[in-house]
Amino acid sequence: MDQTSNGAADHKGKLRGGIDLGGTKIEAIVVDQSNKVLGSSRHPTPIKGTPEDVAKEMAAVMKEAAQAAGTTTDQLAGIGVGSPGSVDTAQGTVSSARNLPGWDGSYALAAALTEQLGAHVKVGNDVQVAIDAEYQIGSGHSYHSLLGVFWGTGIGGGMILDGQLWHGRGGAGEIGHTVIKRGGRRCTCGNNGCLEAYAGRAAMEIRARGEIERGRKSELLKIMKDKDRQHFTSAVWAGAIEQKDQLATELIDGAVTALGAGIASAVNLLDVPAVVIGGGLGVRFGQPYIDRIRTATAKHLFPGHQPPDIHLTSLGDLGGALGAALLAKDA
Amino acid sequence: MDQTSNGAADHKGKLRGGIDLGGTKIEAIVVDQSNKVLGSSRHPTPIKGTPEDVAKEMAAVMKEAAQAAGTTTDQLAGIGVGSPGSVDTAQGTVSSARNLPGWDGSYALAAALTEQLGAHVKVGNDVQVAIDAEYQIGSGHSYHSLLGVFWGTGIGGGMILDGQLWHGRGGAGEIGHTVIKRGGRRCTCGNNGCLEAYAGRAAMEIRARGEIERGRKSELLKIMKDKDRQHFTSAVWAGAIEQKDQLATELIDGAVTALGAGIASAVNLLDVPAVVIGGGLGVRFGQPYIDRIRTATAKHLFPGHQPPDIHLTSLGDLGGALGAALLAKDA
Numbered sequence: 057m058d059q060t061s062n063g064a065a066d067h068k069g070k071l072r073g074g075i076d077l078g079g080t081k082i083e084a085i086v087v088d089q090s091n092k093v094l095g096s097s098r099h100p101t102p103i104k105g106t107p108e109d110v111a112k113e114m115a116a117v118m119k120e121a122a123q124a125a126g127t128t129t130d131q132l133a134g135i136g137v138g139s140p141g142s143v144d145t146a147q148g149t150v151s152s153a154r155n156l157p158g159w160d161g162s163y164a165l166a167a168a169l170t171e172q173l174g175a176h177v178k179v180g181n182d183v184q185v186a187i188d189a190e191y192q193i194g195s196g197h198s199y200h201s202l203l204g205v206f207w208g209t210g211i212g213g214g215m216i217l218d219g220q221l222w223h224g225r226g227g228a229g230e231i232g233h234t235v236i237k238r239g240g241r242r243c244t245c246g247n248n249g250c251l252e253a254y255a256g257r258a259a260m261e262i263r264a265r266g267e268i269e270r271g272r273k274s275e276l277l278k279i280m281k282d283k284d285r286q287h288f289t290s291a292v293w294a295g296a297i298e299q300k301d302q303l304a305t306e307l308i309d310g311a312v313t314a315l316g317a318g319i320a321s322a323v324n325l326l327d328v329p330a331v332v333i334g335g336g337l338g339v340r341f342g343q344p345y346i347d348r349i350r351t352a353t354a355k356h357l358f359p360g361h362q363p364p365d366i367h368l369t370s371l372g373d374l375g376g377a378l379g380a381a382l383l384a385k386d387a
Numbered sequence: 388m389d390q391t392s393n394g395a396a397d398h399k400g401k402l403r404g405g406i407d408l409g410g411t412k413i414e415a416i417v418v419d420q421s422n423k424v425l426g427s428s429r430h431p432t433p434i435k436g437t438p439e440d441v442a443k444e445m446a447a448v449m450k451e452a453a454q455a456a457g458t459t460t461d462q463l464a465g466i467g468v469g470s471p472g473s474v475d476t477a478q479g480t481v482s483s484a485r486n487l488p489g490w491d492g493s494y495a496l497a498a499a500l501t502e503q504l505g506a507h508v509k510v511g512n513d514v515q516v517a518i519d520a521e522y523q524i525g526s527g528h529s530y531h532s533l534l535g536v537f538w539g540t541g542i543g544g545g546m547i548l549d550g551q552l553w554h555g556r557g558g559a560g561e562i563g564h565t566v567i568k569r570g571g572r573r574c575t576c577g578n579n580g581c582l583e584a585y586a587g588r589a590a591m592e593i594r595a596r597g598e599i600e601r602g603r604k605s606e607l608l609k610i611m612k613d614k615d616r617q618h619f620t621s622a623v624w625a626g627a628i629e630q631k632d633q634l635a636t637e638l639i640d641g642a643v644t645a646l647g648a649g650i651a652s653a654v655n656l657l658d659v660p661a662v663v664i665g666g667g668l669g670v671r672f673g674q675p676y677i678d679r680i681r682t683a684t685a686k687h688l689f690p691g692h693q694p695p696d697i698h699l700t701s702l703g704d705l706g707g708a709l710g711a712a713l714l715a716k717d718a
Binding site: 142152201213215217222223224225226227228229230231233234235236237238240245246247248249250313314317318320321322324325326327328329355356357358359360361362 | 483553566576652653687
């Protein structure tokens with residue numbers, strides 16, 4: 057994807073870069089001062105190698121996005137990165153990013169990228185920068201407090217409380233590991249009954265493949281092959297739902313119910329006025345599913361509370377990269 | 388219970404009152420500047436009548452506590468009240484206190500008590516003042532953020548986040564209505580699968596009575612009668628556990644597991660460093676059960692997080708009244 061603009065020259069030194077480092081893709085954008093996207097690029101995340109290899113790929117994607125915006129990375133006012141794993145923003149390091157290749161230890165990502173891109177780079181937690189984007193320029197911009205829920209490969213979450221991102225001891229937001237069924241399904245985290253074990257795309261794929269192996273009929277594998285994918289991506293799930301595939305429908309229905317229980321538990325505790333839902337599946341399924349999640353949530357809201365507003369992200373797939381670019385404001 | 392002190396005269400005008408208004412009892416204390424209890428009194432909460440009747444009883448209990456401290460209420464620097472229901476501290480009103488007689492509407496409790504007691508009265512939410520007591524002078528005093536869980540008739544909760552009580556839109560802290568089992572037991576709130584439906588004393592009593600009616604053997608009713616109680620109080624449950632009553636043991640074990648799931652969900656979301664457990668059952672069962680709840684919580688904590696410290700309240704039964712008295716500091 058390449059978007060070009062003739063306006064970049066006018067913004068020289070005022071443009072910012074944002075890189076969303078995901079487990080499956082690296083997305084980079086260049087934005088102007090009003091957060092308008094002037095250029096973007098996307099590559100698959102390397103599945104082998106070391107953090108150095110990932111950093112090189114990130115630099116390449118960022119350079120392409122800059123080129124698409126009619127500039128170069130060394131002309132940018134700053135570049136922000138939203139990264140998985142445990143992020144130390146002050147040190148610019150990322151550790152324990154277990155869904156990235158060879159990234160069990162700590163790596164000085166900001167320093168490596170700053171050197172390769174010739175602009176100051178600031179690293180933040182991927183989910184937290186995405187929440188911040190919703191709060192500053194997305195569906196949450198009219199609220200002082202909100203809960204963000206990212207329905208994708210896993211279930212990420214984060215909170216803005218009275219205008220501040222709540223970090224806890226650095227790991228806050230694990231709404232995906234809310235227990236929604238004591239003694240329930242095994243989660244990839246090793247525990248049982250987590251929301252993510254019912255609603256995460258990876259968990260649903262494991263479940264679906266198991267059912268298919270045991271003889272259950274489903275179009276999921278065929279749709280995956282037709283779309284030339286290795287996994288049951290959001291597009292694969294959406295395709296199966298469109299074809300009224302029974303297994304896919306059951307699993308997605310279960311995910312909606314699970315999301316309702318998890319969101320309601322969080323809202324009962326925090327009493328925030330708003331919930332914003334994003335993530336690959338959230339964006340793909342869109343408003344009709346937000347309405348279904350709202351209904352599922354209502355069943356478990358504490359009766360004395362006013363229900364929260366529940367919105368679809370208004371930033372689409374770019375929420376993570378936009379949030380990363382916002383981080384560069386302080387770079 | 389009456390505690391007297393000869394020191395009250397020295398503190399004239401520096402003493403404060405605290406009233407804990409509960410569904411079953413009204414507890415009042417007088418404390419000195421270092422929050423030492425100089426006098427206290429306790430009455431059952433009226434089960435019939437109007438908010439006026441409850442206020443009159445509260446005034447009587449507070450006067451007794453003052454007398455026990457060797458003073459009178461009009462000599463107090465201020466009086467705080469921890470109240471159930473929806474509390475408007477600025478207006479001094481309490482509404483929708485549904486476990487109190489005739490209290491569906493709004494009642495100007497602070498004004499009524501101020502008139503009867505001759506001292507300024509400030510009203511706060513019962514659970515929130517109890518959390519504040521843990522934070523300021525209890526087991527949570529060395530933490531900047533904590534989760535309080537009150538294991539009693541229901542399951543109350545509250546949070547101190549970076550030194551501030553988190554109110555949400557006024558109703559935050561309903562950890563009792565965390566969904567721990569989707570499609571699970573009916574809760575008194577009308578929803579299904581709430582923590583409180585498994586661990587609240589009232590819910591456990593309903594469950595136990597149902598089992599006994601269906602022919603299950605249990606010593607619970609006998610112990611209740613021996614202790615001259617109308618309900619399965621904390622003392623009744625503790626007595627049954629001591630006698631290794633199987634039904635009571637099953638239900639309390641289930642409560643511990645449920646509390647673990649609910650606490651872990653909240654900690655996974657908030658990543659707070661500490662949890663303080665109080666409430667009638669929490670205080671009655673004490674440290675051995677705190678250790679069991681810690682183990683039950685560990686099973687559902689997100690593996691990437693450092694486990695929180697989990698403490699028993701150090702304020703015992705008086706946490707609510709002490710928190711109310713703290714409120715009077717700002718009265």
